[in-house]
Amino acid sequence: MRTHALIAATLGLSLALPVAAQEADERPTPNSVVEGATADEWEAISANDLMVMRLADDAEGNRREVVIQLMPKPFSQGWVDNIRLLAETNFWDGTTVYRVVDNWVTQWGDGEDDKAKAKPLPEGIKVVPESEYVVGDQPEDDHCGYHVCPANRQIKLSEFRTIEPYGTGAISKGWPVAVSGNQVWPTHCYASVGVARDLTPNTGTGAELYTVIGHAPRQLDRNIAVVGRVIEGIEHLSTLPRGKGGAGVYADDMERVPVQWVRMAGDLSEDAHPKFEYLATDSASFTEYVRVRANRSDGFYQVAAGGVDICNVQVPIRRIKAAE
C-alpha cells in the first residue's frame, strides 16, 4: 500500500496536498498559506536578475532549460556584474557541465584545465576582492535594510534560529542570509549558485559556476561568492550522472553535457522570456508561512520543531501566468 502521508509532508510548493489529507485536517500547511496569499503580496522578479541556461536536449529529446535568479544588491555584486557580462557576450555558449558530485555540487563553464587552452574571458571582467563575500558595517538603525524589519513587517530572527557558527539565519528581500554582529552574508542552501575558484586568495570570476545539489554546505559561506539560485529546472542539474573522475569531474569528456547557450532573460524574445514572482518576504503571508514551517501541526506532524533551519525556509517563487 502506498502511504499517503509522507506524500502529504512534501514541502515542494508545486505539489498540492492530497485530497485525503485536506479532508482529514484543515490546519494550515506551508502550501495552504502560500495558496492563500493575496495577489499584491507577490512581487515580480526583474528580467535583469534572471538568466536562462539551455542545455543540450536529453536522450529522449526533451528540452532542458535552467532559470537562475541573480542576487540583488548589496550582495556579491562584483561577481554578479561579471556574470551579466559573460551572459551578454555569449561566453558560456559551447561550454559544458563537467563536474557532478553527489550531495555536493553540479559545476559548469569552460572546464579547461590547461590555461593555455582556456576560453578567453571578455574584456571588462573584474577581479573581486575577498572582502565582498560579506557585507559589513551596516548601520545599526537600518532596521529594514535587509535583516530586521520593524513592527508589522518584522520577520522575527528567532524563528530562523540556525547554527551559531554559521551565523543567525534571516531573510533579506527574498533571500536567505546569515547575520553576525554588523555583518551579513548570503548562505549556501540547496540550489544556491556560487562562483567556483582556485585556492585563496583567488575569488573566481563567475565564468565557472556551480549549484548545490545536496545538504547545505554552510562551511563555504564567506569563503565563496553566492551569486544566485536555480528557481526552475534544478532537476536538469541534480539528476545528471555523478562524475567518476577525480573530484567528480566526468572521466570521459563525452559525458560532459553541452551548454547550448546562456542569456539574460531580457535578451530573449518575448515568448521565450520566463517571468517569475516571489512571495514578498515582508508580507503577512510570508510571516505566516515561516511560522507554519517552524511549527508544523497538520495531520502529518505529531511533534512541531518550534523553529526552522534557514535553508528549510524556501522562499515561494512561481511563474507568472501569461495574460489570457
Add this chain to the structure above:
Amino acid sequence: MRTHALIAATLGLSLALPVAAQEADERPTPNSVVEGATADEWEAISANDLMVMRLADDAEGNRREVVIQLMPKPFSQGWVDNIRLLAETNFWDGTTVYRVVDNWVTQWGDGEDDKAKAKPLPEGIKVVPESEYVVGDQPEDDHCGYHVCPANRQIKLSEFRTIEPYGTGAISKGWPVAVSGNQVWPTHCYASVGVARDLTPNTGTGAELYTVIGHAPRQLDRNIAVVGRVIEGIEHLSTLPRGKGGAGVYADDMERVPVQWVRMAGDLSEDAHPKFEYLATDSASFTEYVRVRANRSDGFYQVAAGGVDICNVQVPIRRIKAAE
C-alpha cells in the same frame, strides 16, 4: 580554465585532494585526517546491519546496487525488526521505486494505492508506537551510552552545535542523533533511510521506505522513524528522474524502477556480500576529523565557521578490501 579549488573543497571521502592543493598546503583536511587513521580505529559493520537492494539495470546495462546500514539499538528497533523480516521473506522482490521528489526523497516499496490490491505483509510484522521515535528516560550517569563520552573519548557536543529547535547534534556509536534533555533521537540527514507512513497516529511498518536526496528535512525528526542510511549506491536513487505525478509519484507506472531483490547481506553468497567498516566515533582520529570539519583552515578556506552542522559530519565509512 577549470578552477581546482572548489574541487579541493569537496568533502566526499572517496575523493582525494588534488595534487596541487596537497603541495600548496599541508594543513589537515577532513580527508587527510581520515586517511591518517590507524587500522584499529576502524570498526567493522555487522552483516546483520547491512541490507542490499538490487534495482533493475540502467538503460546502458549497468548494475545498480544500493547498500543500506540499519540503525543499531536503541533506535527505531521495532521498525528495524520489521525491515529484517521483510528482507528475509523477500517482500520487496518485484516492488518498485515509485516516487522521486527533488530536494526531498526517493521512495520505494509496493506503492499500491488500493488496499485491496496491496501486497500482503509477512506474518509477524509489528505495529510500532509513536513513542519509539524517541529514546527517553536516559540515566543521567550513562555518560558513554550514546551521547556524551568521558574524558579522552569525549565528543564535545559544542562542536556539533545545531539548530536548537531540532535538538543538539551529537554522534552516537557512528550515527548522528539529536539530544534534548533526557531524550535522544536519530536525525534526518542526506541519505538517511526512513519509514513512509500514513497520517498520525500511523507509524508505518517499514514496507515502504524512503531516502533523503536533498537538504536535511529535520522537521521530520520525531515524526517519522529513521531506520538507517544509504552507505553505497545513493547515486542510483538520487539521479532518478523526478516524478511528475501528484506529490512526485511517477505519473506513468512504466517509469517506476523495478526492485529486483532486497536481502540482508549475511544471506548473500560470500562473494556478493559487501563488507564495510566505519571510523569509530570514539577514536582520536574521529575527534580530530570533527575538529577539522568545524574549523576548515586549509588552502581553500579563508574563514573557519568554528562549528559544524550535525548533518555535515558524515561518519567516514569504507569498503573492507578483500584479503589478497
